[in-house]
Amino acid sequence: MFEYKKFLEYPVKIKNPNPKLANVVITQYGGPNGELGASLRYLSQRYTMPDSMTKGLLTDIGTEELAHLEIVGSLVSQLSKGTMGKEWLDMQSAEYYADNGASVFPQSAQGNPFNAASIAVTGDPLTNLYEDLAAEQKARAVYDNILRVSDDPDVNDVIRFLRQREIVHFQRFGEANRTNLRRI
Amino acid sequence: MQEKLRQLQAYNFAAYDMLLYLDTHPNDKKGFEIFKSLVEKTRQLKREYENEYGPIGQFSSAMFDSFEWLQSPWPWEKEGN
Numbered sequence: 001m002f003e004y005k006k007f008l009e010y011p012v013k014i015k016n017p018n019p020k021l022a023n024v025v026i027t028q029y030g031g032p033n034g035e036l037g038a039s040l041r042y043l044s045q046r047y048t049m050p051d052s053m054t055k056g057l058l059t060d061i062g063t064e065e066l067a068h069l070e071i072v073g074s075l076v077s078q079l080s081k082g083t084m085g086k087e088w089l090d091m092q093s094a095e096y097y098a099d100n101g102a103s104v105f106p107q108s109a110q111g112n113p114f115n116a117a118s119i120a121v122t123g124d125p126l127t128n129l130y131e132d133l134a135a136e137q138k139a140r141a142v143y144d145n146i147l148r149v150s151d152d153p154d155v156n157d158v159i160r161f162l163r164q165r166e167i168v169h170f171q172r173f174g175e176a177n178r179t180n181l182r183r184i
Numbered sequence: 185m186q187e188k189l190r191q192l193q194a195y196n197f198a199a200y201d202m203l204l205y206l207d208t209h210p211n212d213k214k215g216f217e218i219f220k221s222l223v224e225k226t227r228q229l230k231r232e233y234e235n236e237y238g239p240i241g242q243f244s245s246a247m248f249d250s251f252e253w254l255q256s257p258w259p260w261e262k263e264g265n
Contacts, residue, residue: 006240006256007189009197011265057207064200074260081262168201175208 002063009067010161014078014154019102020091021150022079023109028146028162029072030106032118033138035162039065041119041135048123051183054176058132061169068162075158076104129177133170140166188233189265195226 028034042062049055080102088097095111106114120131143163150156199222206215230240238256239245245253257264 004242005196006259007193007196008259008265009193009200011190011193012260013262013265053207053210057204060200060204060207064204070260074265077260078262168204172204172208179208 002066008071008074009064010071010158012071012074012078012158014075014152016152016154017081017083017087018079018091018152019083019088019093019097021152021155022076023091023093023096024146024149025072025075025079025155025159026096026105026107027109028139028142029069029076029104030114031108031112031142032115033135033142034106034108034114035065035069035072035139036106036114037116037119038062038135038139039069040116041121042132044119044121045128045132048125049128050125051180053179054125054129057172057176061172064165064169068165071158071162073104075155079155080104125180126177129173129180132173133177136166136170136173140170185237186265188229188236192226192229192233195222195229199223199226 030036039062042058042065046055046058046062049058083102085094085097088094088102096105096107099105119135120128122128122131140163143159143166146159147156147163150159199219202215202219202222206212206219209215234240234244234247238252239248240256242253245251259265
């Protein structure tokens, strides 16, 4: 089961609301390379993994991804908090506001709602692990893209933390993959 | 409140990062010792924080005279950070 801790894994304290940036960051909440897909990918792959190392690693990284989902949700929430409809129009984000108001909805930056087709669960241990390695790199690349379009230091500090975690997870999946390869 | 929370977040993070390391290095004795001390420090900071500012674990709410789970700030709010 999951137990909740009432604090974020990494602090989010945004001074300046910015609906347009919220509309970009949202992609790591519910987009194709986002944290929702990441947690579902790992937590769903666990069931057919043959060895306790990958069972444990997928459980623990999948759980951390849920903490990252909460961090991205907090970013989007604080970037939109207290904003009125007109500000979303001025920021050219009125389309999001029309459907969701100033709330947090799992979708990509392009407005596509979360789609589980962006994750793969195959039942094959090596295929799963290579999927996970690729997924960590794709998420890292999206965080790099966000860093290139955002000039808000409060946001970027959090994005840099999340980006680093993708690199650490990539490393751990690589180690698990090598252990699996030795077994074949 | 913020300083105590930052300390807790830092140790909680370090302990979790070591957990992932141990998943792929389960026989690293030194790593396990580091993990144990990080977890102990995290537990201690959590207790101190909760005594002062209210529960941050769901079941920690049971340590208080009244049900304070809803009183402490929510993590996604700016004020909770």
